[in-house]
Amino acid sequence: MTALATPPVTGRPAGSSPHLLRWLLRLHRPALLAWTVFVLVLGGLLLWVGGPLTEGAVEGWKQYHACETGGCAYDPSAVGRHKDWYMYTTFAVIGVPVLIAAWSGATLTSRELEHGTAQLAWTQSVSPARWLAAKLAVPAVLVAVGSGLLVGLHHWAWSTGQGRLDSAKSWYDVGTYAANGPATAAMALAALVIGALFGLLKRNSLGSLVGSLCGTGLLWSVMAIATPHLWPTVTKFSSLKNDVPQGSGIIVDQGLVTSTGAHVADPHCGGSGFASCQARYTELDAVGYYNDYHPQSHYWPLQLTATAIILAVTALLALAAFRLLRRQTGPSAPARKAAAV
Known part of the structure; x- marks a missing residue:
């Protein structure tokens, strides 16, 4: 494998963590803003689904049952509106790992290696390992908080209709099960690391995008098949x-x-x-x-076991990414020695 050239370190002092953090936030500001808007909008929709839409659908079902014994009329639009928006928001929550994989594979590491900004960062007394750690840590916090919030809100929106709506989805409905539990939030973190790993492997946006989407899809499929077998029936x-x-x-x-x-x-x-x-x-x-x-x-035993497995796989993939970067750039000891001088 061809090693990435690590530019010589300049004589300036080692870059501080706040400086590196500001640089990363500035570099990925559009993605950060897009993710924040996505979480806020989808979170607001989930509050709407679990609140006014659910109450409207409950009233619609009451009118329907009242009409079973008489010749009255009722408006089914409230029930249909709840079903539609519940489906839309469920798909959106499930799609979070795909969005994260697409962004991570296309930009997180691959674009900087492709354009040389990663090598520029290494000249500022930031070692490749520290650069990758910051590249993963900052988005990981945002992804964990955002995806965890969306999963929690979806679970709440689903629970408000249980026992009150004839059309409420069961806990084992495929989409509901996935969007309601922490395994989806863990999958978002896995997608982030998968994208970063493919970015190091491919070093170009398109190849990394395709690889990260395929890798995330493979992990998701394996976990979907394996989940029913993670706990005794x-x-x-x-x-x-x-x-x-x-x-x-x-x-x-x-x-x-x-x-x-x-x-x-x-x-x-x-x-x-x-x-x-x-x-x-x-x-x-x-x-x-x-x-x-x-x-x-068995819902929580299955969810928590699947979450633990996904997080363990994520940790192994992160370790693989650091080992790959070390192979590509070589030992960083000389760079640290030069920085000290």
């Missing part, structure tokens, strides 16, 4: 008189259980009250349904 057995296995939550596996206790695939025939279905179940020696799933009590 609950198994519920139910009668064949039901049309489907009983038990609601995140389904891991379900089917038929035989008289010997073996699990076989469910032919999805229906309840045993149908003669054809009863004959099919008799042929399979089925005596009931089984359902391996996660009830609502």
